[in-house]
Amino acid sequence: MEQSFAEIHRENYRRQANGYGIDEAFVSLLVESFYAKVRADKDLGPIFEGVIGDRWPAHLARMKTFWGAIALKTGDYHGRPMPAHLKLKQVEPWHFDRWLELFAQNLDEVSPTPEAKNFFNSRANNIARSLMTGMFYNPADDLKDLKP
Template sequence: MPSPNHVRVTEARLAARKEAAEMGITAEQISDLVETFYGHVRQDDLLGPVFARAIPGDWGPHLATMKAFWSAIVFHDGGYAGRPMPAHMKLKPQISPEHFGRWLALFERTLDEIGATPAARAGFLERASRIATSFQAHLFYDPYDNA
């Protein structure tokens, strides 16, 4: 007999897959989103230099990680078990909230370019906005800053 946790995980995954299908999100679309988006990032005058220093060589592993990350977010497939915050903390001296605004703008542009449905676009943007807000809170929030 499966454990209650296993049942809940299975139900959550099935619900996530159903929701993704209703929004028109597929694994192929996630791959296209990641490939296209990071192509734009690499060419961007603000983000490109930061990413070039962080990923100076082969981008293949990073793209694979990002595909697993977005797949885990959308499908709850358990394919990503990383910890992105430590990697971003290393970049703190090089980044500002402006970088996150640009990141979101490029992400939104990419969703339009790949032909995401309105529902998929909204779902991805909602998740991306939450991620950006969370990262910025960890990176830049100072509870003692009363300015």
């Protein structure tokens, strides 16, 4: 049976990720170690604890599925991050900077290769930018820059 273009693309993507040292074990380590930092952080910890409470195992499993889908094209993640984040009224734009700072710090500690670090940093920045835009973008702000 002939592979579809999408199947070939996913296979090549996974092969490249594996060449960077990215596999399911690394994704699991990345998520576990990162969220340990988040939980210990004086700014982010209380926000996450307030929302997640005693459901950390389920949240970590969901984040492993999310990052596995991104890094390994598993197709296993079917969530909708934006609606969940829109409910977080205590989150401010600077929280995303702190999240990215911890994420980069974690990658410095656990990445098997510079390519893996760059791969995840790039995607984390894109995700943060997308969530921030969805949560805080105000079209009226664009009008302030227009000159009459």
